[in-house]
Amino acid sequence: MIATKSYAAYNATTPLKPYNFERRNVGEYDVHIEILYCGVCHSDLHQARNEWGESMYPMVPGHEIVGKVVSVGNKVTMFKANDIAGVGVMIDSCRTCKNCKKSLEQYCVEGITGTYNGYERDGKTIAQGGYSTNIVVDEKYVLKISPTLNLKAVAPLLCAGITTYSPLKYAGVKAGMKVGVVGLGGLGHMGVKFAVSFGAEVTVLSTSANKEADAIQLGATKFVLTTDKAAMKKYDSYFDIILDAVSANHDFTKYLNLLDLDGKLLVVGLPSEEPKIKPFSLIKNRRSVIGSMIGGIKETQEMLDYCTEKNIVSDVELINMQNINEAYERMLKGDVKYRFVIDIASLH
Numbered sequence: 001m002i003a004t005k006s007y008a009a010y011n012a013t014t015p016l017k018p019y020n021f022e023r024r025n026v027g028e029y030d031v032h033i034e035i036l037y038c039g040v041c042h043s044d045l046h047q048a049r050n051e052w053g054e055s056m057y058p059m060v061p062g063h064e065i066v067g068k069v070v071s072v073g074n075k076v077t078m079f080k081a082n083d084i085a086g087v088g089v090m091i092d093s094c095r096t097c098k099n100c101k102k103s104l105e106q107y108c109v110e111g112i113t114g115t116y117n118g119y120e121r122d123g124k125t126i127a128q129g130g131y132s133t134n135i136v137v138d139e140k141y142v143l144k145i146s147p148t149l150n151l152k153a154v155a156p157l158l159c160a161g162i163t164t165y166s167p168l169k170y171a172g173v174k175a176g177m178k179v180g181v182v183g184l185g186g187l188g189h190m191g192v193k194f195a196v197s198f199g200a201e202v203t204v205l206s207t208s209a210n211k212e213a214d215a216i217q218l219g220a221t222k223f224v225l226t227t228d229k230a231a232m233k234k235y236d237s238y239f240d241i242i243l244d245a246v247s248a249n250h251d252f253t254k255y256l257n258l259l260d261l262d263g264k265l266l267v268v269g270l271p272s273e274e275p276k277i278k279p280f281s282l283i284k285n286r287r288s289v290i291g292s293m294i295g296g297i298k299e300t301q302e303m304l305d306y307c308t309e310k311n312i313v314s315d316v317e318l319i320n321m322q323n324i325n326e327a328y329e330r331m332l333k334g335d336v337k338y339r340f341v342i343d344i345a346s347l348h
Contacts, residue, residue, distance in 0.1 A: 039064025
């Protein structure tokens with residue numbers, strides 16, 4: 001077994017604190033990764049505090065993992081020691097269902113094995129995430145990362161990156177299309193970067209007027225304050241695509257009304273309450289609401305390769321592991337541009 005240091009949630013109400021545990025030994029198809037950086041996702045906070053229910057403790061969060069390969073099993077063909085590798089939201093799936101066979105493992109019929117807060121495929125071992133010094137994962141669920149990129153800024157690509165890249169690709173975003181991005185946070189800022197890189201005209205829709213300068217700096221050409229009814233009215237039936245990256249509770253109808261004929265509202269934020277939708281806003285312009293969950297391993301690798309080619313990474317603030325509880329509180333206030341990333345060296 002492999003000794004591992006980490007920070008864990010011991011229950012839903014107390015701060016995260018140090019936790020020592022053991023990873024499994026490296027199997028014949030496994031990759032053992034020394035974790036260098038781990039992004040902090042809003043879903044980490046939700047699960048640590050049991051806001052979605054069914055949380056398992058002690059819980060080591062973290063599913064935006066970048067590290068260096070320490071060793072590999074004797075049947076591993078895709079990785080070798082000292083490679084830079086990543087692990088995202090899932091570490092396994094059934095591999096045999098129709099969706100897994102289509103490289104859409106995120107929609108595994110049996111359900112994915114999450115990187116943390118769930119049982120591994122053996123039904124006994126609780127998976128623990130990336131707020132830790134190392135991880136052991138089957139090579140099929142490990143991603144190749146170019147060492148030429150800023151590695152700490154790569155970490156959020158493993159969740160925030162693929163969560164926005166996948167639906168924008170699915171919706172066929174290309175040059176000349178009008179794309180709106182709702183919410184300029186960890187997800188939203190990546191949505192802006194990708195949509196701009198695809199050649200779209202990008203507009204940021206936000207409740208915060210002070211985010212306009214940031215939106216333009218990220219490549220958006222327009223900014224709309226969503227609390228300004230007159231400004232919103234100007235964009236009635238304007239957009240081809242709107243990416244909704246807001247996790248706070250909100251009314252989807254407001255954004256549906258901004259979609260042109262056959263417009264698509266791509267939902268990647270996860271509000272705690274069920275959203276409201278007026279049917280008339282759907283039938284007008286034949287609009288649709290489409291959900292999307294991360295991406296498969298093949299598409300995530302495609303996204304990472306694309307980011308290497310275009311030099312796209314997240315905007316991050318590096319923190320020590322010991323500051324994670326403070327980071328959670330700041331994240332709740334929106335006080336981060338745009339993703340916290342933990343320097344795992346602070347755990348050693």
